[in-house]
Each structure stands twice: as structure tokens, then as C-alpha cells.
Amino acid sequence: LFAGPCDFLKGVVAMDGMPPADRLEVCFAGRSNVGKSSLINALTGRKSLARASNTPGRTQEINFFELGLPENSTERYLVDLPGYGYANAPIPVVEKWQRLLKQYLSGRPNLRRAFVLIDARHGVKPVDEEIMSLLDSSAVTFQCVLTKADKVKEKDRASILDQVRGKLAKHPAAYPELILTSSEKGDGIETLRATIATLT
Numbered sequence: 001l002f003a004g005p006c007d008f009l010k011g012v013v014a015m016d017g018m019p020p021a022d023r024l025e026v027c028f029a030g031r032s033n034v035g036k037s038s039l040i041n042a043l044t045g046r047k048s049l050a051r052a053s054n055t056p057g058r059t060q061e062i063n064f065f066e067l068g069l070p071e072n073s074t075e076r077y078l079v080d081l082p083g084y085g086y087a088n089a090p091i092p093v094v095e096k097w098q099r100l101l102k103q104y105l106s107g108r109p110n111l112r113r114a115f116v117l118i119d120a121r122h123g124v125k126p127v128d129e130e131i132m133s134l135l136d137s138s139a140v141t142f143q144c145v146l147t148k149a150d151k152v153k154e155k156d157r158a159s160i161l162d163q164v165r166g167k168l169a170k171h172p173a174a175y176p177e178l179i180l181t182s183s184e185k186g187d188g189i190e191t192l193r194a195t196i197a198t199l200t
């Protein structure tokens with residue numbers, strides 16, 4: 001689906017560094033280590049595109065990627081938000097990024113959907129709910145993407161999906177459909193791509 005090039009555009013630390021809101025965009029949020037870089041790489045078909053966002057110094061930046069799409073469709077930005085939930089992050093760093101995150105979520109009229117990544121083994125954690133509440137108050141529709149599905153036994157999947165659905169019921173901005181993915185095996189990647197490509 002993303003036939004064209006997909007390139008890292010820039011990492012920004014302030015609103016005035018953001019590219020013009022001249023095309024639709026989607027953003028990805030998740031706890032550190034949830035598998036966000038792996039998912040973005042699987043999605044874009046690039047092996048290490050999102051690696052940049054995981055290198056020290058880059059972790060507090062909002063990273064913009066340009067998604068190449070098939071002919072006759074409009075381009076999109078894919079936005080990689082900094083991973084949250086670092087146990088040892090200094091408070092000023094956390095506060096600075098929360099401020100930027102809030103500004104970003106309420107300041108991008110072209111932002112069509114946030115994908116909140118949830119580790120399929122662990123389900124929704126309190127820190128994920130904080131982000132969901134922020135998305136609610138920013139009126140940004142969000143959809144949960146479960147990662148590392150290959151690490152969950154078939155028989156355990158239904159109860160995890162139920163747990164996530166139960167949590168989502170409390171969030172007005174939640175889009176009810178879940179996407180179960182494995183960057184390792186490729187499960188759900190096409191579904192996610194198609195979801196992004198068909199947003200209007």
C-alpha cells in the first residue's frame with residue numbers, strides 16, 4: 001500500500017518546528033519498549049527507519065515521517081511520539097514532554113487518529129490510561145494496537161481483548177475496533193496500513 005518512499009523528515013522539540021499541517025497525519029504513542037519502533041518499521045517496510053527515534057537524545061522529540069502512498073492518493077505524515085513510562089526519567093524532562101504532547105494533540109488540525117500501542121501480554125496499564133484521558137480531552141480519536149501478538153497464546157487472546165475493550169469503554173475518544181499485530185510475524189500490519197490509508 002505504501003508504494004512510494006517513506007522517509008524520516010524531522011524530529012521536533014517545539015510546536016514551531018512542526019512541518020506545515022498540509023496533509024493528514026496519524027500518530028503513534030506507547031510505553032517505552034512496547035514495540036513502537038518495530039511496528040513503524042514493519043509498517044513502512046524499512047528495517048531501521050524508526051531507530052532514530054530510539055537513540056538517546058531523540059527520545060524526547062516528536063518524529064515526523066513522510067509516508068509514501070500509492071499513486072492518486074494523498075500523502076500522510078506518520079508521527080512517532082516519544083515513548084512514555086520511563087521509570088527513571090527526571091521530572092523536568094517528563095513535564096517538558098507532557099507540555100509538548102498536549103500542545104501537539106490540540107494543535108494539529110490535520111491529526112486524524114492516534115494509535116495507542118498496548119503490549120498484548122500486559123494489557124492496558126495506568127500510564128496508558130493517562131494518555132487515553134489526554135486524548136479524550138484533546139478530542140483526538142484513538143485506536144488501540146496490540147503489539148507482540150506472537151508472544152500471546154491463542155487461548156489467552158480473548159481475555160486480553162476483553163480487558164482492553166473494558167478499559168476503552170470509559171474513553172469517549174476511543175475507536176472501538178482493536179488491531180492485533182506482530183511486527184515479528186507480520187500479523188495485522190496490512191490491516192493497520194489499510195486503516196491509515198483510508199482515513200479521510
Ligand code: GDP
Pocket residue numbers: 030031032033034035036037038039054083147148149150151181182183184185
Ligand atoms: P519501542 O521502545 O516501543 O520502540 O520498542 P522496540 O520496537 O524497540 O521493541 C522493544 C523490544 O520488543 C525489542 O526487543 C523488540 O525486538 C521486541 N519486539 C517488538 N515487536 C515485537 C513483536 O511483534 N514480537 C516479538 N516477539 N517481539 C517484539
